[in-house]
Amino acid sequence: xxxxxxxxxxxxxxxxxxxxxxxxxxxxxxxxxxxxxxxxxxxxxxxxxxxxxxxxxxxxxxxxxxxxxxxxxxxxxxxxxxxxxxxxxxxxxxxxxxxxxxxxxxxxxxxxxxxxxxxxxxxxxxxxxxxxxxxxxxxxxxxxxxxxxxxxxxxxxxxxxxxxxxxxxxxxxxxxxxxxxxxxxxxxxxxxxxxxxxxxxxxxxxxxxxxxxxxxxxxxxxxxxxxxxxxxxxxxxxxxxxxxxxxxxxxxxxxxxxxxxxxxxxxxxxxxxxxxxxxxxxxxxxxxxxxxxxxxxxxxxxxxxxxxxxxx
Amino acid sequence: xxxxxxxxxxxxxxxxxxxxxxxxxxxxxxxxxxxxxxxxxxxxxxxxxxxxxxxxxxxxxxxxxxxxxxxxxxxxxxxxxxxxxxxxxxxxxxxxxxxxxxxxxxxxxxxxxxxxxxxxxxxxxxxxxxxxxxxxxxxxxxxxxxxxxxxxxxxxxxxxxxxxxxxxxxxxxxxxxxxxxxxxxxxxxxxxxxxxxxxxxxxxxxxxxxxxxxxxxxxxxxxxxxxxxxxxxxxxxxxxxxxxxxxxxxxxxxxxxxxxxxxxxxxxxxxxxxxxxxxxxxxxxxxxxxxx
Amino acid sequence: xxxxxxxxxxxxxxxxxxxxxxxxxxxxxxxxxxxxxxxxxxxxxxxxxxxxxxxxxxxxxxxxxxxxxxxxxxxxxxxxxxxxxxxxxxxxxxxxxxxxxxxxxxxxxxxxxxxxxxxxxxxxxxxxxxxxxxxxxxxxxxxxxxxxxxxxxxxxxxxxxxxxxxxxxxxxxxxxxxxxxxxxxxxxxxxxxxxxxxxxxxxxxxxxxxxxxxxxxxxxxxxxxxxxxxxxxxxxxxxxxxxxxxxxxxxxxxxxxxxxxxxxxxxxxxxxxxx
Numbered sequence: 097x098x099x100x101x102x103x104x105x106x107x108x109x110x111x112x113x114x115x116x117x118x119x120x121x122x123x124x125x126x127x128x129x130x131x132x133x134x135x136x137x138x139x140x141x142x143x144x145x146x147x148x149x150x151x152x153x154x155x156x157x158x159x160x161x162x163x164x165x166x167x168x169x170x171x172x173x174x175x176x177x178x179x180x181x182x183x184x185x186x187x188x189x190x191x192x193x194x195x196x197x198x199x200x201x202x203x204x205x206x207x208x209x210x211x212x213x214x215x216x217x218x219x220x221x222x223x224x225x226x227x228x229x230x231x232x233x234x235x236x237x238x239x240x241x242x243x244x245x246x247x248x249x250x251x252x253x254x255x256x257x258x259x260x261x262x263x264x265x266x267x268x269x270x271x272x273x274x275x276x277x278x279x280x281x282x283x284x285x286x287x288x289x290x291x292x293x294x295x296x297x298x299x300x301x302x303x304x305x306x307x308x309x310x311x312x313x314x315x316x317x318x319x320x321x322x323x324x325x326x327x328x329x330x331x332x333x334x335x336x337x338x339x340x341x342x343x344x345x346x347x348x349x350x351x352x353x354x355x356x357x358x359x360x361x362x363x364x365x366x367x368x369x370x371x372x373x374x375x376x377x378x379x380x381x382x383x384x385x386x387x388x389x390x391x392x393x394x395x396x397x398x399x400x401x402x403x404x405x406x407x408x
Numbered sequence: 409x410x411x412x413x414x415x416x417x418x419x420x421x422x423x424x425x426x427x428x429x430x431x432x433x434x435x436x437x438x439x440x441x442x443x444x445x446x447x448x449x450x451x452x453x454x455x456x457x458x459x460x461x462x463x464x465x466x467x468x469x470x471x472x473x474x475x476x477x478x479x480x481x482x483x484x485x486x487x488x489x490x491x492x493x494x495x496x497x498x499x500x501x502x503x504x505x506x507x508x509x510x511x512x513x514x515x516x517x518x519x520x521x522x523x524x525x526x527x528x529x530x531x532x533x534x535x536x537x538x539x540x541x542x543x544x545x546x547x548x549x550x551x552x553x554x555x556x557x558x559x560x561x562x563x564x565x566x567x568x569x570x571x572x573x574x575x576x577x578x579x580x581x582x583x584x585x586x587x588x589x590x591x592x593x594x595x596x597x598x599x600x601x602x603x604x605x606x607x608x609x610x611x612x613x614x615x616x617x618x619x620x621x622x623x624x625x626x627x628x629x630x631x632x633x634x635x636x637x638x639x640x641x642x643x644x645x646x647x648x649x650x651x652x653x654x655x656x657x658x659x660x661x662x663x664x665x666x667x668x669x670x671x672x673x674x675x676x677x678x679x680x681x682x683x684x685x686x687x688x689x690x691x692x693x694x695x696x697x698x699x700x
Numbered sequence: 701x702x703x704x705x706x707x708x709x710x711x712x713x714x715x716x717x718x719x720x721x722x723x724x725x726x727x728x729x730x731x732x733x734x735x736x737x738x739x740x741x742x743x744x745x746x747x748x749x750x751x752x753x754x755x756x757x758x759x760x761x762x763x764x765x766x767x768x769x770x771x772x773x774x775x776x777x778x779x780x781x782x783x784x785x786x787x788x789x790x791x792x793x794x795x796x797x798x799x800x801x802x803x804x805x806x807x808x809x810x811x812x813x814x815x816x817x818x819x820x821x822x823x824x825x826x827x828x829x830x831x832x833x834x835x836x837x838x839x840x841x842x843x844x845x846x847x848x849x850x851x852x853x854x855x856x857x858x859x860x861x862x863x864x865x866x867x868x869x870x871x872x873x874x875x876x877x878x879x880x881x882x883x884x885x886x887x888x889x890x891x892x893x894x895x896x897x898x899x900x901x902x903x904x905x906x907x908x909x910x911x912x913x914x915x916x917x918x919x920x921x922x923x924x925x926x927x928x929x930x931x932x933x934x935x936x937x938x939x940x941x942x943x944x945x946x947x948x949x950x951x952x953x954x955x956x957x958x959x960x961x962x963x964x965x966x967x968x969x970x971x972x973x974x975x
Contacts, residue, residue, distance in 0.1 A: 122594075123594050123596055127507070127511045129503070130506055130507035130511060131511070133499070133500045133507065134504040134507040134508060134512075136504070136566070137500075137504060137521065137525050137566060137570065140528060140563045141528055143539050143543055144531065144536070144538075147539050148538065151538075202441050202442070205434065205437075205438030205439070206441075209432075209436055209439045213436070214439075222439060222442075225443055228446060228686075229442050229446050231620060231621075231682065231686065232449070232679075233623075233678065233682070234624070234626065235624070235653045235656050235657050235660070236453070236624075236656075236675050238657075238660065239656065239660045239668075239671055240449050243456070243660075243668050243672075244449075273441075273442060274442065277442070301424050301425055301428040302428055303428040303431045324530065328532075331534065333532070333534045333626070334626045334627055334653075337627075338657070338660055358534050358627065361631060362627065365541075365630050365633065366630050371546075383534070383535055386535065387532070390535075391527065391531075393530075394527055394530035398526065
């Protein structure tokens with residue numbers, strides 16, 4: 097068989113021909129273009145930080161930074177305004193704590209059930225449902241909190257105000273629960289089978305194995321998932337805007353109206369605070385505080401999961 | 409003397425097993441919480457909203473009278489928003505992913521970019537709104553336009569797309585790259601003709617999930633200053649507009665009971681849109697699951 | 701369209717009847733004093749080897765002896781591994797390919813490769829074969845069609861797939877996939893074909909088919925094949941190099957190596973005393 101001689105042309109010749117014609121060198125340009133797209137994400141971060149810093153500086157030009165952190169009243173719309181962020185932080189933390197009380201036990205129990213007890217079939221049904229739960233827009237959760245959870249809670253506790261911390265707190269908890277469940281489940285599943293088998297072989301029950309062997313081995317992943325989820329709770333906006341009210345206060349009461357940092361930004365943005373007013377700049381100072389809170393928690397989560405990563 | 413009293417151990421065993429069973433039940437109940445909430449949520453919204461959901465609702469603009477209120481402007485606005493977000497975020501996200509997976513050297517710049525992306529993913533959406541307000545609306549003078557809102561949303565969902573695209577690109581077997589290089593293909597040819605086609609299902613799935621996040625987001629748009637009450641359709645990307653979640657927020661925050669029903673009807677439209685998009689993602693995922 | 705065949709011009713004396721008379725054949729590859737390190741690990745030590753046109757050169761040796769590393773150096777695929785350092789020379793058609801000014805894409809257009817595991821692209825059979833011609837700029841549909849038929853015939857798979865050219869290549873069996881990969885490689889009419897243990901993932905019948913193909917193809921191509929299967933080397937190759945611990949222990953006519961090896965270690969290996 098003479099493959100080539102029967103041919104009318106030579107592929108190699110054609111390739112050479114094409115190569116001579118080619119002018120633009122994509123190989124040099126493309127990596128640079130791609131690097132630029134990658135740089136956009138860095139510029140976004142820089143943009144966020146610079147925006148917050150510049151506008152916050154203008155705010156602190158008008159309102160003392162000492163007042164901002166020490167004053168216990170947030171009354172921007174009063175005739176003698178007061179800009180002490182503490183009430184907003186307290187409101188945010190109230191929501192976060194209530195959310196954690198709901199989400200951590202439920203999320204963790206779900207993760208344990210899915211990774212240790214559930215059959216493959218059950219997992220295949222439940223995991224997509226959790227994904228759906230995680231994908232529901234927050235405004236829908238806000239609507240749900242206001243029109244369902246609050247009325248139900250008010251039937252149970254008649255002293256509850258229409259706007260309160262409890263209802264949005266619980267709903268924020270429901271919103272972040274799938275995140276804890278799914279990230280913790282990943283951590284539990286990645287614990288090697290051999291470690292479990294070691295415990296089973298000693299006659300430990302499934303529960304004992306889970307609590308004493310699997311959970312400790314997966315603890316870093318679980319902690320990281322909780323910290324990340326709580327960071328989401330701190331930054332959650334629409335649920336608290338719709339169902340939490342707009343009364344910043346320092347009380348520990350969860351039955352009355354509150355305001356979180358995020359809800360304040362929404363209140364100002366959807367109102368008519370003119371560009372350049374002190375109130376306008378105050379949303380950047382609040383945004384800056386919020387950003388620092390969530391950044392610290394995100395870094396903490398990364399630190400936890402990196403520090404304890406290579407245990408097995 | 410024996411260190412372990414076997415009869416003692418045996419005596420305790422039934423109790424231990426009982427505790428195991430009880431806890432299993434508790435874990436299962438906790439798992440049901442999520443399902444239960446989802447069922448109640450869907451049921452409530454459906455029963456509240458179905459009455460208002462009709463042809464008029466889809467064709468009318470917003471109104472001060474609940475019985476005349478419609479979702480037309482918001483629905484069309486959400487689609488306009490997608491038209492900006494989809495290409496911008498996919499281009500930037502996939503470009504970044506290709507850079508990180510195929511070109512980036514292991515140095516501090518690469519590490520920095522990676523750490524930066526994972527932190528960006530954790531920044532609250534409302535903070536992106538502040539960025540959009542300052543940079544796009546004011547500094548670049550795009551005003552409260554579709555473009556300003558779309559660019560803000562693109563940056564918000566960028567980390568989601570980057571991570572999904574990175575995973576999809578990483579999952580393309582080395583073999584295929586080698587085969588392509590072995591034919592004398594250049595790196596970019598290999599990426600364009602082999603790696604990306606093989607990674608496209610994963611990229612699309614991630615992209616659709618990111619878009620469905622963008623379609624449901626409210627907070628950044630409130631901050632950017634997108635109006636909630638609008639009675640016309642946008643003609644260009646520089647026009648102002650409103651979107652479904654903004655419209656729903658507006659109705660939800662009105663005191664009249666009737667508007668809550670209208671809000672529920674709006675939510676049904678939003679959820680149908682999301683379910684539709686997610687079904688496409690699931691179909692793509694299933695269709696291309698077992699490829700290598 | 702240009703009708704000349706470059707290689708025929710370079711060595712007009714080569715015809716089917718000359719195969720085997722080693723003295724007359726032209727050298728394709730000349731390796732001199734090649735050393736290669738993976739980081740600190742000295743993987744190839746002072747390699748000197750010449751490979752000839754229209755011959756099958758087999759490289760044998762136990763796992764980890766450097767045979768796979770060496771064949772990957774011949775088309776510089778080795779550069780995909782980070783932290784590789786080389787010294788010495790590999791001349792391909794009288795030009796040193798280790799010289800960084802030698803563009804790898806040009807080299808790999810001349811030197812095709814078939815890999816250990818069949819690695820077709822997740823595309824149609826047709827698209828797999830035209831991949832090479834297409835990336836090198838050949839877009840004429842008629843020519844591509846001809847290339848597909850010729851290449852698939854060359855890899856003895858045409859009859860099996862001619863009715864389903866537009867189906868996904870993943871529907872083929874392992875042996876068919878490997879022959880498709882060979883066809884994909886033939887599509888750009890390379891000068892040399894490198895085969896890195898091409899049958900190690902295949903069943904005996906598929907292996908036999910590939911071996912027969914190699915015999916057929918050497919009329920038109922120069923073939924370098926790495927194999928851990930000594931019988932395969934004995935069956936199909938003209939020359940054999942025996943690698944051990946990164947060194948060439950012995951290199952000569954396949955007949956000599958298998959019937960009358962010079963080195964005690966070669967003898968031990970081919971008689972199955974180790975490896």
